[in-house]
Amino acid sequence: MDRESELLRAGRFDEAIAHAVRRTQGTPQAPEAWLALAQAQLAARRPEAALAASDAGLTAAPGDAPLLCAKAGVLRSLSRVDEATALYRQVLTREPDHFDAGFGVTLLAVEAGDWAGAETWLRRLAAAHPGRPDLQWLGARAAVGLGDLDRARGDLIQLSRDPRLAPDQRADVLLLLGEALDGLGRAREAFAAAAEGKTIQRRLYAERAAGREGAAERFARLAAWFAAADPAPWRTAPAPPRTVEDPAAHLFLVGFPRSGTTLLEQALAGHPQVVSLEEAPTLAAAHAEFLGSAEGLARLAVLSESEAQPWRARYWAEVAAHGLDPAGRVFLDKAPAGTEDLPLVAKLFPKARVLFAIRDPRDVVLSCLRQNFQMNALTYAFTDLASAAQAYAGCMALAEVYRTVLPVDLHEVRHEALLDDFAGGLAKICQAIGLAFDPAMADPAATARRRTVRTPSAPQVRAGLNRQGVGRWRSYAPGLAPVLPILDPWVRRLGYEV
Structure with missing residues (x-):
């Protein structure tokens, strides 16, 4: 080595x-x-x-x-x-x-x-x-996707004991084992496997995370800054000149990871006039420039048109780098973790509409623990149950502060209500965003099968509409018990049953 x-x-x-x-x-x-x-x-x-x-x-x-x-x-x-x-x-x-x-x-x-x-x-x-362990893991992942959960469970238990596995590989194996066990209805074992996998990831990335601002701390800093800010400069924004290359409408889909954004994106992407981009770092450069400090936020508050234009150009260059041309169509930028970027949306794209995804906080945090994510500052918080719950609460609190200051055109979409009346819910969303309903939107599974969907929710969306994830937290209630006091205020505030 x-x-x-x-x-x-x-x-x-x-x-x-x-x-x-x-x-x-x-x-x-x-x-x-x-x-x-x-x-x-x-x-x-x-x-x-x-x-x-x-x-x-x-x-x-x-x-x-x-x-x-x-x-x-x-x-x-x-x-x-x-x-x-x-x-x-x-x-x-x-x-x-x-x-x-x-x-x-x-x-x-x-x-x-x-x-x-x-x-x-x-x-x-x-x-x-x-005999390669990485190939055995990939075979087990295919088995989970095909629904052969017993085979996947056996293969993954055996693979988890392989001494050749690197720490990141062992974490991947345990998280996939948790997925197989969940499908078999073995919630206690699934929770234990997922928690062990996330503990390995937390140790592996601890040195990189040390000394850096955590997700909950970042949300709290932004919330405190905006709570004390003069809202007047945020009520206006430089209006970009219209060009033939502009989309007919611009949408951002935000909320918190695991809140139902993939299902909603696939439904909207079924519309022939919608161009959708899945979780690309379109605003990463502007985020680093403006949201990392009080000085950057102060500059963003009074951003001029000449200052805004280069940042818009970088945004659209990132879109183009993913092979998309949204000119004349409705462009949907799906960013589940993009709630904190709403000040950038307000200043760079003041005419954009925002869809804000909401789901039962307990299901959200459980799913954040169980799923395997690419590591970043936010997903590092998901390597620990308490950190995940604190990040969720911090993000929701930040969203509330933003809504008192930023003039964003925001429409809430509740995941469970959308599942209860999918066609009716989509019709309301279309009305809110100025889009005519198209029947193709009602079959997100067909859309997902035609497109490349790389989020953890992809298998569920391809399988078609179902309520299997609704109230899933109840099977995991003993494991979630330590963080329920953190989540209960948001359970009540969002109107979910306690």
Whole structure:
């Protein structure tokens, strides 16, 4: 095992990156040095830096298969699926049995719900690369997707004991085991498996999280700033000039992760006039510029048109990078974690409408614990039940403060009510956002099967409308008991049964 891999296994991401940087400086023409740097940057959840390292390595070694696969992995993490697929296919054209490329194509097939394609690739990879634990995990993930839960449970229990697993792999195995156990109705065991997997992730990323602002702390800081702010500067915003490239309407879908945003997005994306983007970092640069400090917030409050225009341009460039052209159509930017970015929406896109997803707080927090997310400042909070509950409460409190200050056109969508009357609920949403109802919207499962949906909710949405997730928290009530006092105020405030 090389030094970078040892450091990554220990969660020492900055040291791994520094070590890899020294390698690239010492041997700038060596593709393996750039590969180590790209892998370290991606493991530290720095995708743009990982892309830059991959491209630098490919400049030194054009066509290098490991580097092409590394770049594809970064693009996949950014939901740029078509570009990732093309790179994997490029490698497989030259090297049909290349493991990383085959694994990447198979993983994309699993994420797309293409079970037949996934099974074909799994058999092919197993024949060429027998006994690999990562391949066994992917096979179990396909089994869960196909509903073969007993097989998945047995395979994952056996795999969880494999000494070859790195910590991040062991966490992945345990979280997937929790999913299989949940499907089998074994809630107590499912909770234990998920909690153990998240504990591993928390340890692994603890060094990176140390000294950084946590999600709940960030929400509290923003809420305190806006509670004390003069609302007058926020009542106006620079109006962008209309161009032929503009969408007919602009929507943001926010709330909190696991609040039903995927179902709603797929329903809206079924409309022929809607272009939808799933969880892309469209406002990440502006967030870093303005929301990280009181000084940045003060500048945002009085942003001029000349100052706003470059940030809008960056936003639309990010949209274009995902292969979308929303000109003349309704553009939906789905950002479940985007509630904190509403000041940016108010200032950069004052005519945009906001859909705010709401779901029973207990189901939301339980799902945040049970699901496996790409790691960032918010999802790190989901590695601990209490932190997840505090982040939820902080986000909802922040949303309440925002609504007293920001002039956003906001429409609440309650997940459970939408499931109770899907067509009627969609008709009300369409009325609120100025969109004519289309019958295709009533079949989100068909839409999801046509599109690439990479969120944890994808399998449920592809399976069609159901209420299996409603009140799921009751089966997990003993495990949730420590955080119910944190959530109960929001359960009551949002009108859910205590």
